[in-house]
Amino acid sequence: MLATERVLLLLISLLSFLFHCEHSLAFSLKDCTILYSENSKNISVTCAKRHLTAIPDDIPGNAVSLNLSLNGISNISRVDLRGLSKLEALYVKNNWILQIDDGTFADVVELKVLDLGENLLTALTKNMFQGLSKLETLSLDNNIISFISPVVFQPWSSYVYEIHTIKEHMLQSCSNLIELNLSFNNIKSMADNALPSMTQLRSLILQNNELSELPVAVQGLTTLEVYDLSSNDISELYCPYFWNLTSLTILDLSHNQISYIFDYKLQTLYLSSLQYLYIDLDECDSVDEGGFEGLDNLQILYLSEQRDRPFSNLQRLKKLHIKVHRGYYDISKDVLSGLTSLEYLITEAYFMGSLYPDTFKYTPQLKHLRISYSKLSVLTSDVFLPIPNLITLDLSNNKLRSLDFLAEAKLSALRWLNVSDNELFVISETVIQSLPGLTYLDLSANLLTCECSNYGLIQWIQGSKQTQVANAHQYTCAFPVSQRGKKFLDFGFDSYRIDAALLCFLFSSSLVVLTLLASFIYHFLRSHLTYAYYLFLAFLYDNKRRKKGIPHSYDAFVSYNVHDEAWVCGELLPELEGQQGWKLCLHHRDFEPGKPIVENITEAIYSSRKTICVISPNYLQSEWCSKEIQMARYGYQLFVLTCNDIDVLIMVFLEDIPANQLSPYYQIRSLVKRSSYLSWPQAGQHTGVFWQKIQQALEREENPAEHT
Template sequence: MVVQVSCTLVVLLLLVSLLSSLFHCEHSLAFSLKNCTILYSENSNNVSVTCAEHHLTAIPDDIPGNAVSLNLSSNDISNISRMDLGGLSKLEALYVKNNWILQIDDGTFVDLVELKVLDLGENLLTALTKNMFQGLSKLETISLNNNVISFTSPVVFQPLVILHLVDLSNNYLHQISDIDYIVKLPTLQHLIITHNNFTSFQSDDLHVNTSNLLTLSLDSVKKFRITRDIFPHLQSLDLRGWSKDIEWEVSNKTFLRSLTRLHMSETSLSFEVYRAILQTAYSLQEFQMDNIKKWIDDGLIDVACQIPSLRTVDVRNSEIHNITEHMLQSCSNLTELNLSFNNINSMADNALQSMTQLRSLILQNNELSELPVAVQRLTTLEVYDLSINDISELYCPYFWNLTSLTILDLSHNQISYVSECVFQNVNNLKILNLENNKIMSFIDTFKDKLQTLEFLNLRNIDIMNFIQGDFHSLSSLQYLYIDLDECDSVDEGGFEGLDNLQILYLLGDNYFYDHFSGLSNLNTLILNVVESRTHNSSEQRDRPFSNLPKLKKLHIKVHRGYYDISKDVLSGLTSLEYLITEAYFMGSFKQTQVVNAHQYTCAFPVSQRGNKFLDFGFDSCRINAALLCFLFSSNLVMLTLLASFIYHFLRSHVTYAYYLFLAFLYDNKRRKKGIPHSYDAFVSYNVHDKAWVYGELLPELEGQQGWKLCLHHRDFEPGIDDYHYEKQHCWLITLMKPNLKPMNDFSFAIPKKNLHQLNSTNLCQGQGQRSTFLKNI
């Protein structure tokens, strides 16, 4: 009974799912992966798939075969088998970092013939086995950082014939000889082996004549010893986090002749070790030091600047509060100086007087309350970053001598006053960032100035009045970010003069109407509405974008409220390709008309570019092979279950009906051929029943009911075979015990006790009558 109910439920569920798919076929045209998201490329059929942070314990089996990027980071995957990534022959980047991977089977990546980037960082790998990376002949970058790797096969990297970067940081490698085979790779350029258990780095431990390494990151060794010219191409050396008792030996300065960049951080190294390292790097061009407060006062910067080739000094997080007159006096050859994150609150007026070649000065994230006077004399300065300080005003003539300045960042200060002449003579400025200040107006600030400016950021400032003509001279401006949500008044035509503006980001409430004249070349408009309000109707305000004929991208986001949107709100946007709205059209549409829709042409996909939008055929979008496969397989499964159900519970009835059907066919065939029946039935009986047949059966069926029976002893003619008699009757009556099966397809058993149930129906006269006869039996 339980089996019967279960089978019935399965059949019913299948029927329900099948009916649901039929009645909701439009919904089934869409699809989604079980645990991933697909990002499509506009100009390609290839896709990027992200499955990050989904608590997956295994790699999903429905990743599209045309995926070029797969992100499985931050899940609970513990192993990767050979079948998990099968068929992904187009994959170029695979990210599986931050999982629990303990095991990767040999040959797992054999199908990834196009893979270029493999990230297996932050897992639990303990060893790299012989054939783990088999098939990755195009791999360029591999990250194995933050694992527990203590063993690597000497041949594991051999298939990686064009490998450029290897990151093995934060593992448990013990000896430099463990990476000997990596250093030998002819195409390897970048090697990161920080935070391992190396105690020394010596050229004698590496069985290689010449390495092609360009960058090397190394730390926590007690001895650094180079006695052979094995790194002739090494350009960058990262030595952050070294121990204090390090022994530094480079027997010949020419062994590091190509070294141009050195990065060190605060350790317990002595001043003498720093000096020895710097004296070895005679070709150094860039020196970066972090957290070295201990040696600043002793003149470490001055020692570094004595290297004739040095051009860049980067000293961060070293708690330098004051730039003294002598701190940088040897740095006359510098072109870039970065003193960010140092809490600098003062600078001597002559602190930079020797730096006549300086082009970039970064003073980000300090405590300067006013513009440093020392900078006024730097006529060669091109990049000046004063962001995240406490500067309150911009006055004349601070920037007047900075005629080479191209990038000026004053964001995240306390600037409330900007003199109208402050940018006079700054004729080459291209990027100006004033974000997050307290500026209230720009009256004549940009008038007849900054005619080369291309980027202007005025986000999160307190502009109170937006006056026509504020930007009239900025004819070269291409990118403008501005907030108008605090404005008391906004003049019509405030953007006039910005003839070459490409991207406009606006935040506010009142800018929607009459303000876009003069932006004839605008490509992208992003409107961030803090609080929208219903407005009075006018022809211009009903068509706010009518002056933007070249606009291609429009993004409108409303944070609070909603507009009474005009039906012509998008009028004039003849070049629009992308429209993104958030809470803008709420309550505005019951009917929508796309005016001149027949004139619009497709830009994407590339194969349809130039074709009319309304000519695009959507039939291909409705054909869903997955749906057809689902319907076919569902029907097949349902029929299989139904057949199994019938066979198990109703097979006796099916057998009965089957015999009836065969009898019907046999009878119908004989009647069509006009073959008469000599007998109504053939009686098969045991010799012990002969007396009963002749004494009771024959009188009843032949005498009373008019049957004509064929009996073997009475009616068989000599020399005639049994087949002749089979054609002369319709049925075989077998006298036997109950519950025994018939002898053939055209027979039935009659127990003696049921003889009285026989009637005078001629079984050869039709299926219905025969069925009645059998039922009565």
């Protein structure tokens, strides 16, 4: 009984430990994506549009933002958000949420933004928002709420003001106002004296209205720092409307219909303190070169439809966003000239088709680059060499078919890479290895092939502890056709893998076969290989002599054993050299000292017209004599083939050797059978005939026909 209790306590402790453990950071989440952030401590996770029916259980515990919008989640329980103690923003908009349990948000004590809009909530219960003491924004729009507890909002207060019209004296009493937000109304005009007393106004937000011209009332607001006129109907810019706005640092004119700028030069706005400018030029010709003169402090610039080179005076600009909505035109290679401090460059449909190798030589400080919707199909590494400090690179929505250019681009600092919506087939391991600092990679919507060429990529995605591959579990195979539509990471490469045991078996078997074959060749074919070697050597040597036209140095080379040297020096040499005048080559006299013996033998034989072999039992047993006669024999056969049957071999037997004793010596025996030879014992006392026949053999050009 006691042992059972201990086991139960141990299991309860283990379960408690696992229950309270924080979620670890998974680099490739199954249903969600960790958004890139330069601050690795502030992790933002998006699970939007993933067809989820419940909140995933692998959300990292240190996430500060979680987006679950546009799914099919119907219920949120307290367990779903357990462990997310650092969460500051939660977006669950546009789901099917019918119920949120009391105490669901008890663990997310740092939550500041909660969006529950566009769901099916019918009641806000008393403790639904318990624990959200730091909440700043709560959205419950587009639900079907029929019951609200009287105390559900007790911890907070919420005030909403809506202004639809602005009259001349409407804001007269607001002289101390610092910030004025009139956005999302239907304001079409503003009285010229609507803001006369606002001498401390710093921020004026007029976005999403129906203004057709710049309000004159803004003139003279020397304290104004932020001026937002985005999403209106403004079509013209005149410099008087910005007079005396000497403190203005942020001007937003985006999403208007500007068709005319006075003199096409923004310097006429007299905004020397301006640091942030957002402007669309969809209906206007682009700003001329030097058009931004006078805006020396500009740091962030958002443009559209800009094709000229107006940036030469913006040395302090750090962020440039250019978006093109119409047409196709060439961009000059020095379009970025003057932007020496630029760190962020975001372009859409701007660098169409290709990039000049020197495009970024003017922006050495560039750290963040986006080139999307530009129909890029080919890039070279030279484009990126001037910007080695690049941290993020977005090449999405192009037509790239290869990332091989990254292998030589030297982007060792790159941490974030987005190449989604291209036409990539294969990602080589060389490209991956060339990006050692990569922490985020998006390959979505490409034409990945499920073949051996991508095996390294799949292994890397599944095993990487550094790089998050966004939505990797959703990638599908495009090729081959038999695999199309299947999950990329689920593709099995078993049929392509080489079994280690089979490889070892093949290697060892091949080694054994090679060893046996070598032994067999050595034992049975050694003489044939030697024969082939010397024949080839003879061919090379003789061919070289013939090409050079070198004459023979000797009349005959004498091949003999050292034991027969007395006969050679006492009988042969005096007769042939002394009496008949032939020039002989003797190894003990004419071989070159220090040269390999085989080379000396070869040179002696092929430098002589004939070869005299002095054969005796000692000769037959000598290895070097055997080599000499083989060389002579191969020379003989070579001459037979090339020189009209010229006989170059003269055999002299010092002793009578029976045929049966010649059997082990195949080379000699075959020569004796085919060619004539001289016998010293048969000469007896009549040696004159013997020497006369040698002389005839040395003189005549055809083979002896008879055997003596």
